[in-house]
Amino acid sequence: GRGSLFTFEAGAFYIMGKAYIDFEKLSEIDECSAFYVLRAKRNFAYKRLYSNKVDKGTGIKYDQIVKLTGYKSKKSYPNKIRKIKFYDKEKDKVYEFITNNFKLDALLIADLYKQRWQIEIFFKWIKQHLKIKSFWGQSENAVKTQIWIAVSSYLIIAYAKKILKLDKSIYEILQILSVSSFDKTPLNQLFRQIEIQNFQSSNPNQLKLFDL
Known part of the structure; x- marks a missing residue:
């Protein structure tokens, strides 16, 4: 034009x-x-x-x-x-x-x-x-690439949520994974550990055998 x-x-x-x-x-x-x-x-x-x-x-x-x-x-x-x-x-x-x-x-x-x-x-x-707040590039290819990466990531997480029967929202799962990017722990073990940690933190009156 x-x-x-x-x-x-x-x-x-x-x-x-x-x-x-x-x-x-x-x-x-x-x-x-x-x-x-x-x-x-x-x-x-x-x-x-x-x-x-x-x-x-x-x-x-x-x-x-x-x-x-x-x-x-x-x-x-x-x-x-x-x-x-x-x-x-x-x-x-x-x-x-x-x-x-x-x-x-x-x-x-x-x-x-x-x-x-x-x-x-x-x-x-x-x-x-x-959670795409802005695009990294302005070309058609850049926008499409970013959207497809985001959609693919979302679908992978949604699939993992279903297979592992996780009761957390996809957003919560993404938040957890974002701080565990370099953790080699299998997903099912990772979320089991988090559930245990959440249970312990939500039960402060549980019996403590060791005061570390």
Whole structure:
């Protein structure tokens, strides 16, 4: 893109909320032969060129081809835009999307945006369970590598928890392992020792044979 630090990938879809609408940036996506799907803002100034036929039983209220009419926006983005209105029965909400993809079915465009919610849920899960607070690198490969390492570690611990029948949470297990990184004690023995230590510390009145 024009001096952009981010390179849009041809054929890729970029799904964003309405807060991210930047028509110059959307024009860059066009130039890179990539696609975008965004929520349309309420003050979205446009004129309808024509409408595509829709099956309203699917939740699609309309599928229009429009052009921007705002003074600045039409200069930044002179191309046609597809505008789709969708009723989400599950959430009982109406959404309006804009996209530069004119070939995919309107319902599929709406579904693509819904997948964005799943991605947000996934990243929320990552923050809560994998404790990734920041990424070590900014490249796609660096981010993917860090996520896969974290997910793999989580799954290994979850598997060990099940096999060893540990009653501790995965977070507690990770905390214990983080301070036992160089300990060669087998996991089942390590957690048995910790359970014994916890039992002793929680029973201060137990009989002491030796006062060391």
